[in-house]
Structure formats: structure tokens, C-alpha cells
Amino acid sequence: MSIDKIDNLNEMHIDVLRELGNIGSGNAATSISAMLSKPVNISVPIISIVDYNQATEMLGGPENTLVGLLLMLEGDVRGIMMFLLEKDFAHLILNSLLGQNLKSFEEVDEMGLSALKEIGNIMAASYVNAISSMTGMSIDISVPEISIDMVGAMLTVPLIHFSSVSDKLIFIQDKFCGGTDSAEDAQSHILLLPEVDSLNNMMEKLGLSI
Secondary structure, eight states, X not given: OOOOSGGGOOHHHHHHHHXXXXXXXXXXXXXXXXXXXXXXXXXXXXXEEEEHHHHHHHTTXXXXXXXXXXXXXXESSOEEEEEEEOHHHHHHHHHHHHOOOOSSGGGOXXXXXXXXXHHXXXXXXXXXXXXXXXXXXXXXXXXXXXXXXXXXXXXXXXXXXXXXXOSEEEEXXXXXXXXXXXXXXXXXXXXXXXXXXXXXXXXXXXXXXX
């Protein structure tokens, strides 16, 4: 029986997504470490299947401001991937790359936005390559669109695109450690919303079905 919506994913499927997240996060940490020329480690990602209200609260509430990077997945896997970066993550990147001591998102200039967009590209490629390696599927990603906005506003994009299919999404929480100083610990959040046909194809390629 095929998956008709994200809600149908069981623990076995979530374990597979967790493994994809582990590989993708590890690749991302390696790439970011090379970009920043400093060690970057990552904890085991937390994978959850949540609805939009739960996602909003897990991201600090509808009025919490984050950096959002939106990418479209195309090819054998179609859907949306969103990276939502908290201020501590943006600070880690901008301080290391540009020497900017970020106190608020209002201080992010065009150069800073460009740097964050490049990080989004690197992270997206890391996750997509993990999925491709495990499934043999060909996946393309669009150039990321970046915005700094409140959580409630940013989540309207996947809500509009996927509310007719499912009210749930795949929520991945990552914690990056930029050094021995805990002040350099930073969190990022990934929202993954593959189209249902793509989700079925992924699970079939991995030998899983419901």
C-alpha cells in the first residue's frame, strides 16, 4: 500500500529519514567546516513528523524572527526544502566569514545575505546528495530564495503549496558546534516536504512500503 500523505509514515520510515538526516548533516558539517576554515561538529539530528502549528511553536512561535532559505526540489524528487536559521547560526557564519558581530537580524547587509544563501546552497546539496546516494535518484535544487521574517509568515509558503495534500511536514533539528566554546553552538531547522509520489518513490528505492 502506497503512502497517501506524510501522516502515514511509520517508525521504520522515520528511522530511514533519520539516517538520511545523519548523512546529510555530517556532509553539511564537513562542507561548512571547510568553508569557515574551522572545526564544525554536529549532533545527531532530531526527526519529527509535525503539523504546522507544532512546527510554529518548535520554531519559537509565530512572531519569532529567523533567516529562511527556500529551495525547490526537482527531478526524481519534487517538493520543497526550507532551512530556518536562528540568530546564533547566522552569527556563527557571519562572524567567521566576515568578522561581523551580529546582534540583530536588522544588521545583516547584502554581503551577509549572500554568505547565508551560500550556506543554504551547501546544506541543501549535502542533504540532496545523501538522498541521491542512498536511493540512486537524480535530484536538482533551485537557487535558494532568502528572507528574514517571522515564522508565521514564512510557514505560509509550504502551507499554501501542501495543505491540500497533508497538514504534516518532516521537521529536522540540527545542532552545530563551532568549537570548544559553547557560545559557538548553533541550531538550524529543516522543513522537508516532498510530493507524495516522490515520497513513495524514495521509500520504494529503499525497499520500504507501508
